[in-house]
Amino acid sequence: MRIKTISRSVDEFTRERSQDLQRVFHNFDPSLRPMEKAVEYQRALTAAKLEKIFARPFVGAMDGHRDGISCVAKNPNYLKGIFSASMDGDIRLWDIATRRTVCQFPGHLGAVRGLTVSTDGNVLVSCGTDCNVRLWSVPRPSLEDSDLSSEKSTEPSAVYTCKNALLAVDHQFEGDLFATAGAQLDIWNHNRSQPVQSFTSGSHSVISVRFNPGEPDILATSSGDNHISIYDIRMSSAARKILMRTKTNSIAWNPMEPMNFTAANEDGNCYSFDGRKNEEAKCVHKDHVSAVMDIDFSPTGREFVTGSYDRSVRIFPYNGGHSREIYHTKRMQRVFCVKYSSDATYVISGSDDTNLRLWKAKASEQLGVILPREQKKHEYNEAVKNRYKHLPEIKRIVRHRHLPKPIYKAKAESRAMNDAKRRKEDRRKAHSAPGTVVTESHRTRRIIKEVE
Amino acid sequence: MEVALEDNNLMEKVLPPDEQEIDVELEAKEKKYLRGEGANLESLKDKKLKTQLASREKLYGKSAKAAAKIEKWLLPASAGYLETEGLEKTWRIKQTDIAKEVDLLSSKNQYDIVLPDFGPYKLDFTASGRHMLAGGRKGHLALVDMMNMNLIKEIHVRETVRDVAFLHNDQFFAAAQKKYSYIYARDGTELHCLKEHGPVARLRFLKNHFLLASVNKIGQLHYQDVTYGDMVASIRTGKGRTDVMEVNPHNGVVALGHSGGTVTMWKPTSQAPLVQMQCHPGPVSSVAFHPNGHLMATSGKERKVKIWDLRKFEEVQTIHGFHAKTLSFSQKGLLAAGTGSFVQVLGDSSGGGGGYSRYMSHSMVKGYQVEKVMFRPYEDVLGIGHSMGWSSVLIPGSGEPNFDSWVANPFETSKQRREKEVHLLLDKLPPETIMLDPSKIGAMRPSRRKERPTRGEIEAEKEVAIEAAKSVEMKKKTKGRNKPSKRTKKKKEMVENAKKTFPELEHSNIAGKKRRIGEDAAAELPASLKRFARKN
Numbered sequence: 010m011r012i013k014t015i016s017r018s019v020d021e022f023t024r025e026r027s028q029d030l031q032r033v034f035h036n037f038d039p040s041l042r043p044m045e046k047a048v049e050y051q052r053a054l055t056a057a058k059l060e061k062i063f064a065r066p067f068v069g070a071m072d073g074h075r076d077g078i079s080c081v082a083k084n085p086n087y088l089k090g091i092f093s094a095s096m097d098g099d100i101r102l103w104d105i106a107t108r109r110t111v112c113q114f115p116g117h118l119g120a121v122r123g124l125t126v127s128t129d130g131n132v133l134v135s136c137g138t139d140c141n142v143r144l145w146s147v148p149r150p151s152l153e154d155s156d157l158s159s160e161k162s163t164e165p166s167a168v169y170t171c172k173n174a175l176l177a178v179d180h181q182f183e184g185d186l187f188a189t190a191g192a193q194l195d196i197w198n199h200n201r202s203q204p205v206q207s208f209t210s211g212s213h214s215v216i217s218v219r220f221n222p223g224e225p226d227i228l229a230t231s232s233g234d235n236h237i238s239i240y241d242i243r244m245s246s247a248a249r250k251i252l253m254r255t256k257t258n259s260i261a262w263n264p265m266e267p268m269n270f271t272a273a274n275e276d277g278n279c280y281s282f283d284g285r286k287n288e289e290a291k292c293v294h295k296d297h298v299s300a301v302m303d304i305d306f307s308p309t310g311r312e313f314v315t316g317s318y319d320r321s322v323r324i325f326p327y328n329g330g331h332s333r334e335i336y337h338t339k340r341m342q343r344v345f346c347v348k349y350s351s352d353a354t355y356v357i358s359g360s361d362d363t364n365l366r367l368w369k370a371k372a373s374e375q376l377g378v379i380l381p382r383e384q385k386k387h388e389y390n391e392a393v394k395n396r397y398k399h400l401p402e403i404k405r406i407v408r409h410r411h412l413p414k415p416i417y418k419a420k421a422e423s424r425a426m427n428d429a430k431r432r433k434e435d436r437r438k439a440h441s442a443p444g445t446v447v448t449e450s451h452r453t454r455r456i457i458k459e460v461e
Numbered sequence: 462m463e464v465a466l467e468d469n470n471l472m473e474k475v476l477p478p479d480e481q482e483i484d485v486e487l488e489a490k491e492k493k494y495l496r497g498e499g500a501n502l503e504s505l506k507d508k509k510l511k512t513q514l515a516s517r518e519k520l521y522g523k524s525a526k527a528a529a530k531i532e533k534w535l536l537p538a539s540a541g542y543l544e545t546e547g548l549e550k551t552w553r554i555k556q557t558d559i560a561k562e563v564d565l566l567s568s569k570n571q572y573d574i575v576l577p578d579f580g581p582y583k584l585d586f587t588a589s590g591r592h593m594l595a596g597g598r599k600g601h602l603a604l605v606d607m608m609n610m611n612l613i614k615e616i617h618v619r620e621t622v623r624d625v626a627f628l629h630n631d632q633f634f635a636a637a638q639k640k641y642s643y644i645y646a647r648d649g650t651e652l653h654c655l656k657e658h659g660p661v662a663r664l665r666f667l668k669n670h671f672l673l674a675s676v677n678k679i680g681q682l683h684y685q686d687v688t689y690g691d692m693v694a695s696i697r698t699g700k701g702r703t704d705v706m707e708v709n710p711h712n713g714v715v716a717l718g719h720s721g722g723t724v725t726m727w728k729p730t731s732q733a734p735l736v737q738m739q740c741h742p743g744p745v746s747s748v749a750f751h752p753n754g755h756l757m758a759t760s761g762k763e764r765k766v767k768i769w770d771l772r773k774f775e776e777v778q779t780i781h782g783f784h785a786k787t788l789s790f791s792q793k794g795l796l797a798a799g800t801g802s803f804v805q806v807l808g809d810s811s812g813g814g815g816g817y818s819r820y821m822s823h824s825m826v827k828g829y830q831v832e833k834v835m836f837r838p839y840e841d842v843l844g845i846g847h848s849m850g851w852s853s854v855l856i857p858g859s860g861e862p863n864f865d866s867w868v869a870n871p872f873e874t875s876k877q878r879r880e881k882e883v884h885l886l887l888d889k890l891p892p893e894t895i896m897l898d899p900s901k902i903g904a905m906r907p908s909r910r911k912e913r914p915t916r917g918e919i920e921a922e923k924e925v926a927i928e929a930a931k932s933v934e935m936k937k938k939t940k941g942r943n944k945p946s947k948r949t950k951k952k953k954e955m956v957e958n959a960k961k962t963f964p965e966l967e968h969s970n971i972a973g974k975k976r977r978i979g980e981d982a983a984a985e986l987p988a989s990l991k992r993f994a995r996k997n
Contacts, residue, residue: 014541014563021537031874033867038861047902
């Protein structure tokens with residue numbers, strides 16, 4: 010006869026000294042856990058509710074400008090600093106942690122329309138309606154600069170003048186060139202006072218310009234006659250052109266997939282394009298009610314933030330048609346510029362009410378140092394919520410956002426209008442010969458043609 | 462060179478035989494961790510969703526493989542066993558023989574506690590098997606720490622105690638006493654008197670839902686939420702007095718055994734039973750559930766123990782020979798049945814449940830009448846409450862050798878116990894989640910596209926309705942009101958009402974008739990008037 014029974018000795022299963030950690034044993038057998046799906050569902054519900062309880066996205070406002078903010082630029086080399094420029098020519102460098110102005114760059118006489126920083130973080134380029142391009146040297150941040158009372162101001166290292174007002178500027182990712190947009194597209198070198206290269210296209214001005222993060226010689230521009238053009242600096246004319254129905258206010262390249270870019274359009278939608286194939290948009294992101302003024306991608310390439318004329322800031326997933334988050338305040342007026350911080354944690358919006366606002370990218374995120382067990386719990390909550398987020402109770406909680414009344418009403422109206430259009434379209438289709446009535450897909454609807 | 466490479470590839474495909482065996486074993490374990498079939502993604506048209514779900518399915522596969530490997534290699538303890546050689550039979554082996562072969566720690570688990578004054582004892586264990594509550598019929602309540610054999614608290618309530626149950630941990634327990642039930646704290650303080658339940662015959666606690674279920678002498682079933690004291694449901698079963706009640710640990714459903722031989726299953730949100738099964742020709746003596754929730758054992762006064770499959774509600778096996786007053790399943794699926802002063806343990810030779818046969822037995826002194834048998838969780842021990850106290854015997858292979866600290870930890874410190882209590886409360890399930898198939902939670906109801914029934918179907922339905930209306934038996938009226946003309950009129954009215962619910966057919970019929978009339982009329986008209994006939 011052979012016998013064995015379970016006999017557990019206490020010292021094997023308990024700790025030796027009180028300084029040791031408690032011993033934990035695992036058995037993943039599902040028969041030990043009855044009703045695990047129901048428990049998981051309950052946890053998902055609790056996680057969704059907790060997310061809403063902890064959702065406090067607004068961190069603070071940076072107050073100091075005396076006129077509406079027209080552009081914001083982030084320093085690729087220094088996480089804490091951000092540059093902003095306003096409609097009265099005031100350029101400031103802010104320290105995001107303390108939300109105070111570190112340095113001012115006075116000099117522009119009119120509105121500053123474009124602001125950008127070179128990739129090594131040393132040179133700040135600004136351009137404005139006073140037809141000037143100014144280059145400033147960015148002050149090095151050091152430990153002594155924690156003296157908050159002194160607001161330094163510096164002189165520009167170079168001032169270049171043009172014939173016409175300038176509307177946008179962007180710096181090349183690896184190189185010495187920067188591009189300005191105005192009556193025409195100009196490519197400049199830091200040391201030359203005249204543009205190195207110029208591209209003219211028709212009679213309309215170029216509104217915005219953006220260099221490709223992957224290819225140093227490619228840039229995308231949008232012009233006032235509803236075109237989006239992709240230029241290669243080495244060639245003499247536009248490589249590709251897309252004609253849309255309405256003008257594009259801003260373009261952003263996806264930093265993780267540099268062949269794709271997203272265009273923020275005047276009709277309230279954002280269109281993601283594959284740079285190589287322009288006949289149809291890859292994705293149409295619809296949620297804004299009014300013109301989208303600015304767009305910026307997160308460094309992860311998975312999300313982008315948009316600021317719109319309808320006083321709200323939205324965060325979209327890179328491949329999703331609708332926003333996952335909306336930020337708004339009663340005090341925030343028309344949002345003219347947004348930036349996603351380089352650590353993918355914050356979103357900065359500059360608006361017409363002279364304030365620069367700092368928001369959290371994930372509204373219920375716990376900032377600061379998180380212990381590994383806390384981190385695991387957050388990840389678990391996120392995962393369990395995603396597993397059940399399609400079920401009605403949880404979906405209702407996760408999706409719920411408070412919208413300002415004008416946006417709510419405008420959305421309801423547009424929904425009613427779209428439903429009516431779709432119904433009419435369906436009826437026309439049902440009552441006509443099959444194949445005669447063709448619905449145009451949303452991805453091609455707003456594109457008139459592609460020009461090579 | 463190329464030839465050699467090919468040879469290598471061939472070698473990799475054909476595994477040596479031991480590894481093949483391990484592969485098969487791991488695959489079997491993997492199935493358990495996969496928890497069902499994978500989703501059929503072929504029918505999806507949305508490509509984005511398809512790729513997302515496909516990557517998730519891959520992840521499930523990986524995690525199931527990892528869990529299977531952990532189970533094979535990393536679990537600290539292995540299950541107990543009792544193997545005989547030659548002509549020896551396992552059921553002839555006595556506890557004294559086992560005591561000689563087994564180590565000191567295990568032999569400490571074999572004892573008899575003799576308390577002759579306080580009547581037959583009922584037992585309950587906590588989920589981790591560390592604490593035991595013994596309740597004697599004449600009013601003796603004892604809370605014992607089984608690891609040190611320490612008597613934590615002992616109280617005499619001086620009235621009949623019919624049943625005892627632990628709440629979610631060892632800090633609280635409930636006792637069903639003569640007129641009402643009471644909830645006590647660990648130190649013996651009476652915390653609550655549950656008057657609404659009445660004189661309770663059986664008490665059971667649903668762990669995931671924090672519900673205390675009781676069946677009383679009138680046959681009413683009560684569910685009380687012990688976190689905030691709300692009486693969630695009181696159900697009149699309508700089947701009379703019973704004291705056979707068990708909880709299915711897999712889905713939280715309460716099963717009552719009645720004197721007519723039926724076993725009914727209840728959930729707190731409905732007044733009617735979920736299932737009614739006719740199990741025995743006579744009264745049901747006891748019911749027990751297998752921890753996987755698929756098997757149920759019932760015993761009746763006709764000296765049979767029947768094993769039922771709860772997925773199909775079919776009988777799987779009948780065991781003849783003894784009238785089991787009490788039944789209990791162990792974590793590993795062994796079934797203990799107590800009759801008189803004899804306890805028999807049956808083991809399943811086939812995996813699915815049809816092969817219960819004698820495994821071990823234990824006969825006590827004739828004067829000890831077994832009141833309740835219950836397996837101790839996570840130990841190879843069977844607790845027997847009898848008329849002279851309680852005993853504990855060793856049944857190798859009955860307990861789960863590896864516990865999970867986050868589910869039930871026999872070596873819990875007080876800090877861990879407090880944390881666990883908070884987590885249990887956070888995960889408390891609402892009573893609506895009690896259902897026969899708990900895996901339906903989180904699933905989507907299949908969308909039923911409403912297809913318009915065909916004409917033939919509508920006509921068939923109409924005929925059925927007319928037949929039903931015709932076959933209704935009308936009340937025979939007296940005092941001169943029962944005239945044949947009135948009766949026929951009433952019947953016609955009922956048939957007309959039945960026809961009214963099918964209006965569409967009527968219209969189409971009429972339209973058809975009109976057309977036909979028009980054509981016929983057109984044929985009959987003289988030639989000069991034909992231009993005035995309705996043209997279709």
